[in-house]
Amino acid sequence: MGVRAKSKAESVSYPILLRYGIAVASVAVVLGLRLLLDSLFLQSNPLLLILGATSLSASVMVSAWYGGLGPGLLATALAAFITDYFFLYPVDAFSGLSIEATPLVAFALEGMFVSSLAVALRLARSRAEERTREAQGLEERYRAVVEQAAEGILLVDVSTKRVLDANTTYQGLLGYSPEEMPYLTLYDLVPYSREDTDSYVGSLLDQGRYVSGGREHRRKDGSLIDVEVSANVIFDAGREVICMVVRDISERKRTEEELRYHAYLLENVHDAVLATDEQLLLTAWNKAAEKMYGWRADEVLGSHIWQVVPLEMTEDQREDALRELAKTGRFRSEVITYAKDGTPVWVEGITVALRGEKGEITGYVNIRRDITERKRTEEELRRLNLDLAERERELHSLLRRIVAIQEEERRRVAYEVHDGFTQTAAAAYRHLQTFAEHRRLESEEDREELEDAIALVRRTVEEARSVIANLRPTTLDDFGLATAIRMQIEELQTEGFEASYEDTLGEERLPSTLEVNLFRVAQEALSNVRKHAETDRVRVAIGRREGVVRLEVRDWGRGFCTSEVRGSAGPGETVGLSSMRDRVALLSGSLEIRSEPGTGTSVVAEIPLPAAGEEKEEADDNG
Numbered sequence: 001m002g003v004r005a006k007s008k009a010e011s012v013s014y015p016i017l018l019r020y021g022i023a024v025a026s027v028a029v030v031l032g033l034r035l036l037l038d039s040l041f042l043q044s045n046p047l048l049l050i051l052g053a054t055s056l057s058a059s060v061m062v063s064a065w066y067g068g069l070g071p072g073l074l075a076t077a078l079a080a081f082i083t084d085y086f087f088l089y090p091v092d093a094f095s096g097l098s099i100e101a102t103p104l105v106a107f108a109l110e111g112m113f114v115s116s117l118a119v120a121l122r123l124a125r126s127r128a129e130e131r132t133r134e135a136q137g138l139e140e141r142y143r144a145v146v147e148q149a150a151e152g153i154l155l156v157d158v159s160t161k162r163v164l165d166a167n168t169t170y171q172g173l174l175g176y177s178p179e180e181m182p183y184l185t186l187y188d189l190v191p192y193s194r195e196d197t198d199s200y201v202g203s204l205l206d207q208g209r210y211v212s213g214g215r216e217h218r219r220k221d222g223s224l225i226d227v228e229v230s231a232n233v234i235f236d237a238g239r240e241v242i243c244m245v246v247r248d249i250s251e252r253k254r255t256e257e258e259l260r261y262h263a264y265l266l267e268n269v270h271d272a273v274l275a276t277d278e279q280l281l282l283t284a285w286n287k288a289a290e291k292m293y294g295w296r297a298d299e300v301l302g303s304h305i306w307q308v309v310p311l312e313m314t315e316d317q318r319e320d321a322l323r324e325l326a327k328t329g330r331f332r333s334e335v336i337t338y339a340k341d342g343t344p345v346w347v348e349g350i351t352v353a354l355r356g357e358k359g360e361i362t363g364y365v366n367i368r369r370d371i372t373e374r375k376r377t378e379e380e381l382r383r384l385n386l387d388l389a390e391r392e393r394e395l396h397s398l399l400r401r402i403v404a405i406q407e408e409e410r411r412r413v414a415y416e417v418h419d420g421f422t423q424t425a426a427a428a429y430r431h432l433q434t435f436a437e438h439r440r441l442e443s444e445e446d447r448e449e450l451e452d453a454i455a456l457v458r459r460t461v462e463e464a465r466s467v468i469a470n471l472r473p474t475t476l477d478d479f480g481l482a483t484a485i486r487m488q489i490e491e492l493q494t495e496g497f498e499a500s501y502e503d504t505l506g507e508e509r510l511p512s513t514l515e516v517n518l519f520r521v522a523q524e525a526l527s528n529v530r531k532h533a534e535t536d537r538v539r540v541a542i543g544r545r546e547g548v549v550r551l552e553v554r555d556w557g558r559g560f561c562t563s564e565v566r567g568s569a570g571p572g573e574t575v576g577l578s579s580m581r582d583r584v585a586l587l588s589g590s591l592e593i594r595s596e597p598g599t600g601t602s603v604v605a606e607i608p609l610p611a612a613g614e615e616k617e618e619a620d621d622n623g
Contacts, residue, residue: 019067023075026059031082060111064118072115080108152227152246154189157239158201161186164241173227173248175220186242191218204231204242217246226250272347274366280305283363292347292370294340305366312336325353326361334371346375396586404513429457473519481515482506482542485522489540492526497536504543511610517583518542518551518605521591524576525553525603533557533601547609556600562593580605 060079064072152170156163163184171178174189190197209232216224230245272292275284282305285297293309300308306318312335313321324331331351336344349368356362432454476484482505492499509515522540529538535557542551577593580603584591589607 019071020074022067023059023063023071024078026062027075027078027082030059030079057107057110057114061114061118064115065122069115069119072118073112076108076111076115079111083107150247152244152248154242154244154246156186156242156244158205158233158242159239161197161201163189164236170246173219173225173246174217180220189217191216191224201242205233205240209233226253270369272366272368272370274305274309274368275363276305276366277363278361280364282308284365289368292339292345292368293337310338321351325351325364329353329355337368344372345370346372425457425460429454429460432457476515476519480505480507480509481519482508484515484519485540485542488523488526492530492538495530497538499537500539502539502541502543505549508544510549514549514587514607514609517587518549518607520583521580521603521605522551522553524580528576528601529553529555529557532560535600544609549607549609551605553603554600559595559597559600561597562595 060072060075063075149167149169152173153167154163154170155165163181163186166176166181171181176184186201187194187197190200192200209230215227215229217227218224226249228247228249230247231242234241234243267286269286270288272289273284273286274282274289276282282301282303285295285300290296295308321331321333329352332349333351334346334348337347339345347368348371349366352365352367353361354363354365432450436450436454473484473487475487482503486501486503489499489501510518522542526538526540529535533555535555537557538553538555540551540553542549544550581591584605584607587607589605592604593601594604595601
């Protein structure tokens with residue numbers, strides 16, 4: 001350390017030629033100045049001698065200071081030769097060793113001393129500067145360590161309890177600025193009485209060191225923070241100072257509380273909790289798990305979870321579960337597991353991955369709930385629903401057959417009435433008309449009786465045709481649903497009703513079953529208008545949109561309360577509404593009846609068109 005400083009002082013960071021050049025130049029400047037003064041003052045002047053000697057000494061000192069020992073000695077030698085030649089007797093010649101040369105020897109010795117002294121001073125200065133830099137570096141490192149420490153550091157004067165200093169961590173912990181800290185005392189920072197605080201300081205002075213596992217400090221906003229304090233007494237400039245290292249343990253306290261709470265839950269929840277490490281070795285097994293699986297905790301801890309609790313999962317499914325846990329951190333499942341005695345246990349559960357500080361998986365927590373009874377109930381309900389669905393299909397098929405048979409029977413009766421009774425009645429009507437045209441009756445009374453008979457037969461034919469139309473209108477078979485409903489509207493109009501009809505089907509033919517049942521719905525709704533609506537205004541609309549056929553029959557009659565229709569309507573009306581609902585349900589459609597007293601009634605049926613092949617299947621079923 002000393003050799004390195006000396007070398008640095010001697011070299012003074014200058015090149016060697018420059019350093020020796022400084023010695024030569026300084027002596028030359030002094031010589032030039034002396035010669036100039038001698039030319040100005042012709043007579044010898046003692047002041048000039050003193051000034052010359054001082055100047056030469058100064059040149060030696062400058063050379064030694066900036067050049068080092070070598071240039072200082074060079075300047076001394078040059079100054080001695082110049083003095084001997086120019087200023088000592090005999091002038092302009094070198095003097096020998098005589099008494100007159102005594103000042104010259106003294107000057108040379110003085111020059112060597114000044115050079116050595118200059119070098120020593122420069123070396124001392126260099127060392128002082130280096131030590132100052134080292135001290136500054138140590139102070140800066142100390143300040144950096146203190147300021148960057150994770151713990152708060154607080155210095156408090158023992159006698160006044162005033163804060164002397166605090167690092168950035170402590171300031172941030174309590175929310176104070178650096179400017180505010182010197183105005184605070186220890187009483188401001190701790191939420192205890194003065195007596196307790198003084199007692200705390202007293203115990204610290206007695207012991208010299210104090211460690212508190214849990215205290216509280218007060219923030220600037222008045223809230224309290226849990227801290228751990230390590231303190232000791234130090235001496236600074238003759239006074240006692242408390243040095244506190246304050247650690248924020250609020251997060252640790254919260255974690256401890258959570259752990260206590262989780263431990264409580266672990267033993268008191270109704271769900272089974274199974275914890276494992278990253279190797280799936282069991283580390284926790286609560287009482288609910290003991291009850292669910294029959295294993296005691298001391299029997300299974302340390303064992304592989306899948307050996308203790310087998311479950312119905314393939315190896316691929318297990319790998320998928322582990323991948324999902326690694327990706328998202330959790331995995332939900334419903335699986336069959338097995339108890340100690342081999343009893344199957346249906347469980348629904350969630351598995352959560354536990355991670356360390358670097359994000360690595362450190363274990364898993366499984367929370368499981370026994371859903372065996374629920375699964376049994378679900379299976380029973382599923383079986384009952386399947387049975388019910390099968391019975392509904394059978395009932396639907398039976399209803400479809402009944403309706404088909406009913407329609408077929410109506411058609412058969414209609415054709416029998418048409419081909420038998422109606423034809424006979426029509427023939428009788430024509431014969432009576434022919435008889436009345438070609439026979440002249442003797443009395444007016446006979447003529448009136450014959451006309452009554454003809455009218456009665458005509459009425460019989462009309463009623464027979466009406467019965468045929470109600471049983472199975474030939475228009476429905478020949479021309480389709482839209483035309484058949486239009487015929488119903490025209491019949492209403494002849495009866496004096498203000499009836500309107502909107503049709504967007506045109507001549508399009510629909511599946512036979514759909515046409516027949518929709519016609520029956522319209523027929524029944526119009527029959528109810530005739531019997532119960534007490535109005536002459538009615539509107540019928542039928543159309544197709546997006547695979548659904550929609551029929552609406554709307555009247556502006558007296559209406560009724562739909563919620564009370566079963567209790568207030570007559571038997572005929574109840575049977576009619578039920579028939580409409582059955583026919584629409586038969587086609588997987590919906591029937592909506594909207595009505596309010598005094599506002600009329602709207603009957604809306606919407607039936608989806610069957611997909612390709614369904615109509616043929618239904619026809620086969622009906623056959």
